[in-house]
Amino acid sequence: MTTAVVVGGSTGVGRGVADAWAAAGCRVLTLNRSRPVGPGAELLEHVEVDLAEPDAARVVLRSLPDEIDLLCYSAVYFTAGRAPLAETTERDWEAQWRINVHGLWLALHTLLPALRRAAPSVVLSISSEVVYNAGPMRAGYAATKAAARGLVESLAQEEDPDVVRVVQALPAQMVDSPGIRARRPDDFDYADYMTGDDFGPLARDLVERRAADLAGEVLVVDHGGAFRPLGDTLPTSQSRPAGVSA
Known part of the structure; x- marks a missing residue:
């Protein structure tokens, strides 16, 4: 059975990837502080981990299966709301580095041997x-x-694509998630927002073809699930003018 690990797989994009991999027949382990809930959660194996505690997280990562076919890193820390640099707390700054960068490094560094043993494997x-x-x-x-x-x-250039295929993907628009909802007013309209399910077609393609022609690519996922190479066109900015809250 194909073994898949999703770091940050309880909600948002990571949950969309995890659900798609589970629906494709994979054994899916979701690494989060919180347990996945709702439809499809029974197909996911929750592994509790707190990436803000790297020593404990490393122990958890080392306990995962010896061969991992698919790895998705979707964990992210946004902060409670947007703020100018001068008003950013050191606590938030450090938390973003711990989750968005060091957590990613820790997962890749620890799980690369398992990914290599499952060649050809995929990192998303x-x-x-x-x-x-x-x-x-x-x-x-x-x-x-x-x-x-x-x-x-850098990892994509280091690894033999016949062994480990590294792919990046980004949403074309804002994605509805608990983290985003915590930053929006109660009456906010999410009708135009993407959901984690929009990443399902890409996730299924990665199961079926193991990123055969996608190694090293950066992909843009559109509302509805279509995906395309980033190419030379910058993705649409989701920034708001300075002074406008988000």
């Missing part, structure tokens, strides 16, 4: 348009996601 890293657009009021998020991109792109 969930990126963001902020990598290419930066933007006011989110310097920490932009900096950490750009650092994650550099880390993943």
Whole structure:
């Protein structure tokens, strides 16, 4: 059976990937602090982990299966709301680095042997348009996601694509998730937002073809599930003008 691990798989994009992999017949382990709930949760194996505690997280990661066919890293820390750099707390700044960068490094560094043993395996890293657009009021998020991109792109060039195939994917629009909802007013309209399910077609393709022609690619996932290479066109910025809350 294909073994899949989703770090940050209880909600949002990670949950969409986890559900799609489970529906495709994979054994799916979701690594989160919170247990997945709702339809399909019974198909997911919850492994509790707190990436803010790297020593404990490393122990959990080392306890995973010896062969991992698919790995998705979707864990992310946004902060409670957008704020100018001068008003960003050191606590939030450090938390973004712990989850968005060091957690990614820790997962890759620890699980690479298991991924190599399952050759050809796939690493799917969930990126963001902020990598290419930066933007006011989110310097920490932009900096950490750009650092994650550099880390993943370096890995893609280091690994033999016949063994480990590394893919990045980012949503074309905002994604409805608990983290986003915590930052929005109660009456906010999410009708135009993407959901984690929009990543289902890409996730299923990665199961079926093991990223045969996608190694090293950065993909944009559109509302509805279509996906395409980023190419030379910058993704649409989700930044708001400075001074506008989000």
